[in-house]
Amino acid sequence: MFSPFNFFRVQCKFFAHGACLKGEHCEFSHDWKAAPNNICTFYQKGMCAYGSRCRYEHVKPSRSHSPVPSSAAELSFSVVQPSGTAGYDACSSPALITERSAANGSSHTPSRLAWGEKVGHQDLPESAVEARSMKSVDPSDQSICSFAAAGACPRGNKCPHIHGDTCPTCAKQCLHPYRPQEREEHMKTCEKMQKHLEALRHSQEIECSVCLERVLSKPVAAERKFGILSECDHPFCISCIRNWRGSSPASGLDINAALRACPICRKLSYFVIPSVIWYSSKEEKLEIVDSYKKKLKSIDCKHFDFGNGTCPFGTSCFYKHAYRDGTLEEVVLRHLGDEDGNTVIVKEIRFHLSN
Amino acid sequence: MVDFARVQKELQECNRDFEVSGIRVVPKSEANLAHLLGTIPGPLGTPYEGGTFKIDINLTDGYPFEPPKMKFVTKVWHPNISSQSGAICLDILKDQWSPALTLKTALLSIQALLSAPEPDDPQDAVVAQQYLREHHTFLGTARYWTEAFAMTSSLDVEEKVKKLVEMGFPETLVRSALDSVGGDENLALEKLCSG
Numbered sequence: 001m002f003s004p005f006n007f008f009r010v011q012c013k014f015f016a017h018g019a020c021l022k023g024e025h026c027e028f029s030h031d032w033k034a035a036p037n038n039i040c041t042f043y044q045k046g047m048c049a050y051g052s053r054c055r056y057e058h059v060k061p062s063r064s065h066s067p068v069p070s071s072a073a074e075l076s077f078s079v080v081q082p083s084g085t086a087g088y089d090a091c092s093s094p095a096l097i098t099e100r101s102a103a104n105g106s107s108h109t110p111s112r113l114a115w116g117e118k119v120g121h122q123d124l125p126e127s128a129v130e131a132r133s134m135k136s137v138d139p140s141d142q143s144i145c146s147f148a149a150a151g152a153c154p155r156g157n158k159c160p161h162i163h164g165d166t167c168p169t170c171a172k173q174c175l176h177p178y179r180p181q182e183r184e185e186h187m188k189t190c191e192k193m194q195k196h197l198e199a200l201r202h203s204q205e206i207e208c209s210v211c212l213e214r215v216l217s218k219p220v221a222a223e224r225k226f227g228i229l230s231e232c233d234h235p236f237c238i239s240c241i242r243n244w245r246g247s248s249p250a251s252g253l254d255i256n257a258a259l260r261a262c263p264i265c266r267k268l269s270y271f272v273i274p275s276v277i278w279y280s281s282k283e284e285k286l287e288i289v290d291s292y293k294k295k296l297k298s299i300d301c302k303h304f305d306f307g308n309g310t311c312p313f314g315t316s317c318f319y320k321h322a323y324r325d326g327t328l329e330e331v332v333l334r335h336l337g338d339e340d341g342n343t344v345i346v347k348e349i350r351f352h353l354s355n
Numbered sequence: 356m357v358d359f360a361r362v363q364k365e366l367q368e369c370n371r372d373f374e375v376s377g378i379r380v381v382p383k384s385e386a387n388l389a390h391l392l393g394t395i396p397g398p399l400g401t402p403y404e405g406g407t408f409k410i411d412i413n414l415t416d417g418y419p420f421e422p423p424k425m426k427f428v429t430k431v432w433h434p435n436i437s438s439q440s441g442a443i444c445l446d447i448l449k450d451q452w453s454p455a456l457t458l459k460t461a462l463l464s465i466q467a468l469l470s471a472p473e474p475d476d477p478q479d480a481v482v483a484q485q486y487l488r489e490h491h492t493f494l495g496t497a498r499y500w501t502e503a504f505a506m507t508s509s510l511d512v513e514e515k516v517k518k519l520v521e522m523g524f525p526e527t528l529v530r531s532a533l534d535s536v537g538g539d540e541n542l543a544l545e546k547l548c549s550g
Contacts, residue, residue, distance in 0.1 A: 210419060212364045232453075244454050245419050254450050263455035268424040 052174045052186045059141040081140055094203045140178035149174035169194050203278040226278055228288065229269035232262045238274045245272065253265035293318055356419045362388045369459040378462050389414040393462050397505060398470040402497035406505025410465065412458060421454035423461065432500040434474040434483040444478035456481065460526045504539055519547065
């Protein structure tokens with residue numbers, strides 16, 4: 001059952017999940033004992049978005065050493081097998097295959113190493129030795145125990161993997177002791193996430209002063225959003241504040257004094273920013289406003305219509321004013337001195353012919 | 356459409372601290388929350404002290420984005436309140452309305468208006484004239500009106516009902532007539548006679 005050919009092959013991911021459509025014709029191994037491919041290709045390419053939380057192993061492609069075997073069985077295999085099927089020893093870990101092929105692709109073609117039945121005898125002991133020595137040399141290439149990083153490692157102190165240091169924010173053992181960059185990255189994202197969670201929890205409590213309901217608990221999902229006023233810090237839900245500002249002036253209410261003003265403090269705000277989260281500091285508010293404006297700036301203005309139309313908001317429009325060829329509208333403000341000696345910005349100059 | 360969820364919340368909130376504010380809002384009928392009756396105590400240190408003033412509240416479809424329509428049911432002698440119709444001249448009930456205001460805060464504002472009349476922006480010119488020229492007479496009239504119309508105890512009401520029923524009017528009609536004129540017997544009689 002344990003044919004050398006099968007042993008070479010990497011376990012089929014689909015098979016592992018119980019559903020490979022290729023069945024017997026699959027080029028990957030359908031054998032539970034085959035080594036699973038546990039290497040993160042994103043990390044090898046240079047950047048894995050999951051960082052220390054990645055469920056695959058983070059092994060650098062440049063070094064040809066095997067990651068710490070994930071099970072005792074695998075470990076014993078590579079030791080027991082050397083004489084008989086010596087050729088497969090060095091390749092017992094699929095990680096090594098990829099690493100080696102990536103590192104010195106010129107001397108061995110990857111396909112030959114991976115799928116060929118025979119491997120040159122000479123270079124094997126060498127690489128095996130190399131692999132073992134490297135393992136003890138650079139601990140930063142070892143990935144940390146993912147069980148410990150996720151919360152608890154069942155093997156405790158007997159675990160063959162390094163256990164990461166405890167992150168002060170998420171209290172999980174996910175800080176790699178020998179990768180300062182990754183540590184920092186994790187702590188940064190972790191802190192950010194914690195802050196976000198905190199803000200979200202805080203936001204849950206906030207009531208809209210118009211409908212008197214908790215904004216994030218409103219029955220209609222689309223209404224579970226805050227409408228932030230640019231000039232003051234009173235919370236409303238987006239539907240209430242838009243409703244109020246959109247009231248028809250026919251109702252006898254003054255547009256500038258009443259409708260555009262904050263219902264609570266009556267401070268005039270010229271725009272409302274939708275946000276799913278409420279802020280607790282000036283910086284956070286600025287961040288929300290900036291990211292909202294940035295998003296709008298990437299959308300083409302319907303009124304400007306690539307230069308075919310005129311936008312009533314002119315230079316203060318939040319949307320993108322660009323022509324079809326991608327060039328942005330040039331903003332030219334005409335400054336004129338008025339009779340009091342002040343400078344005024346002129347919107348448009350028209351000449352009138354008089355008879 | 357009136358936001359009845361909000362009205363319901365407002366009523367609960369308002370009646371919870373009745374002990375402190377003395378302001379009460381109740382629906383005229385359980386079925387319709389758009390028609391309510393508010394009561395405010397006359398502010399201390401004014402000719403309205405000791406009186407309980409009833410205010411008729413009608414919520415328009417736009418509430419809370421439009422102001423509620425409020426008018427005095429109880430007759431009041433005040434420069435900014437019509438002595439004839441009970442209409443109130445108050446900016447927050449008109450162009451200065453804000454959806455953050457509630458029935459309770461609006462009633463509080465009316466209470467404040469009672470203690471601080473604005474004779475220069477009058478609703479009732481006769482009262483305003485008197486307020487400015489014969490302040491003493493104004494105080495006397497206001498006091499008299501308060502005693503006559505705003506201090507009807509429940510016992511008095513029962514007495515009036517009895518009286519009017521004896522005149523031959525059905526009791527339910529008598530009660531609603533008395534309610535709509537703020538408890539004044541003569542006005543109620545007039546109303547009953549007119550139809």
